[in-house]
Amino acid sequence: xxxxxxxxxxxxxxAASSEALAAPLEKVDCKQLNIAPLIAPDAxxxxxxxAHEARPGNSINGIVADYQVLMADARTHVxxxxxxxxxxxxxxxxxxxxxxxxxxxxLEKVSxxxxxxxFGDYEMVRFQSNLWKVATDCIGFLKYTHASYTQxxxxxxxxxxxxxxxxxxxxxxxxxxxxxxxxIKFPN
Numbered sequence: 001x002x003x004x005x006x007x008x009x010x011x012x013x014x015a016a017s018s019e020a021l022a023a024p025l026e027k028v029d030c031k032q033l034n035i036a037p038l039i040a041p042d043a044x045x046x047x048x049x050x051a052h053e054a055r056p057g058n059s060i061n062g063i064v065a066d067y068q069v070l071m072a073d074a075r076t077h078v079x080x081x082x083x084x085x086x087x088x089x090x091x092x093x094x095x096x097x098x099x100x101x102x103x104x105x106x107l108e109k110v111s112x113x114x115x116x117x118x119f120g121d122y123e124m125v126r127f128q129s130n131l132w133k134v135a136t137d138c139i140g141f142l143k144y145t146h147a148s149y150t151q152x153x154x155x156x157x158x159x160x161x162x163x164x165x166x167x168x169x170x171x172x173x174x175x176x177x178x179x180x181x182x183x184i185k186f187p188n
């Protein structure tokens with residue numbers, strides 16, 4: 001049952017992600033990504049994708065960015081991670097963790113976000129949501145790196161990682177979430 005539900009989640013995610021990206025997502029072996037965290041070896045499914053976007057822009061190099069997506073159903077919890085790494089003279093708009101998490105269309109009936117202690121450079125929040133019509137307790141996370149400020153005073157980031165870890169039938173295991181985040185080789 002979880003495999004069928006996972007496939008439905010995947011279709012929702014890809015539809016939303018494909019609209020945001022000019023380049024299509026390519027399915028890849030998760031070992032090819034530098035975000036492949038510790039995922040239980042007995043996970044029902046794990047799928048990974050990447051995309052490269054290059055289009056004309058204001059700088060000589062245009063707008064260049066690389067994206068990675070990892071989704072996994074580890075039986076007791078579901079993990080969804082997205083990263084972006086910009087090219088030369090390209091930056092990502094820095095948005096709040098709440099706004100970024102609301103962009104995950106598969107999360108339904110999201111509760112209010114509650115502050116959660118940071119882990120390293122990760123901003124974290126706790127919330128409840130429905131995934132596949134099943135109530136879950138979640139921890140969301142967001143990290144920006146290589147921050148810069150434009151001449152107009154706006155802020156941007158050279159790379160980001162955003163995602164959630166939603167647990168079914170139990171509160172999130174903070175130690176497991178921290179171990180997962182600590183295992184990610186964030187894009188430099």
